Amino acid sequence: MISGNGLPDAVLALHRTTHHTLHALSVALTGLNLSAAEINALANLTEEGALSVGQLSAATGTKASTLTGVLDRLERRGYLTRELDAADRRSFRLHLTQEGAAAARQVHAAVSALEERALASLSPAQMAGYHAVITALQEAC
Amino acid sequence: MISGNGLPDAVLALHRTTHHTLHALSVALTGLNLSAAEINALANLTEEGALSVGQLSAATGTKASTLTGVLDRLERRGYLTRELDAADRRSFRLHLTQEGAAAARQVHAAVSALEERALASLSPAQMAGYHAVITALQEAC
């Protein structure tokens, strides 16, 4: 109870839980040999999506300059391609390859499995409260 | 909406929000010139606390081997001391110095300010839902 509102601190709990879930996901996905940032990137990409680097940066909370290295590794592994956007040739569309899409599906499945295991017994109201807080924290930044 | 329960994905939102809040805190604390992990460590220490490395590791979600470097820097800066625990001489008690306690207070203040700014209009029920979800995610790992 740090914040004095009768509840444990929201932000510290957020950071702690992020560490724990990232670790659990990387254990669940040991076979894929992905780093936390790579998991986070793949989790935000889908076969249809084709985000730009900027959009993926916003979705993950990772800087574009950090994503460069992450995307380099995923590209080198054959998981995605960067294709020039014809509409704005400064930017790329990130396309998952078949292999990349398969890896992304495994990541999505691991995330879903973790959530189902953890959150099955929680009520819709609790989930809604969670998302309200998360959204408010994000928007205050 | 990734998880199919009508709500945006809980884990991805968690990671994204962590990135954003860490960045906002390091901006708010620019004068202290602290890294994210240093902020996270200081945020979990108080003048009375005197945690062991293992306890701080559990509180932050950071590995002990990572904390070694973080604590080295905080110690070099004169923010804390490691004192042998007489009761178990394998472990240390982490004591904040006066300077370290002052820095920790600034960190706590920045965290509280962010939370108040972000969460003022949310209901106790929403906050409780948030903590229920966070706790459940942590315990599932």
Add this chain to the structure above:
DNA sequence: TATTGTTATACTCTATAACTATA
């Protein structure tokens, strides 16, 4: 034997600023 914390290694993440190409 098990545990606490550090060390060593090798890699990944991060911030920042400068840079290229395009708008």
Add this chain to the structure above:
DNA sequence: TATAGTTATAGAGTATAACAATA
């Protein structure tokens, strides 16, 4: 001029395994 993304640099975070000291 402004924006998208990369590059360069230097530092910080991470996992892992081996290690010392203590339990």
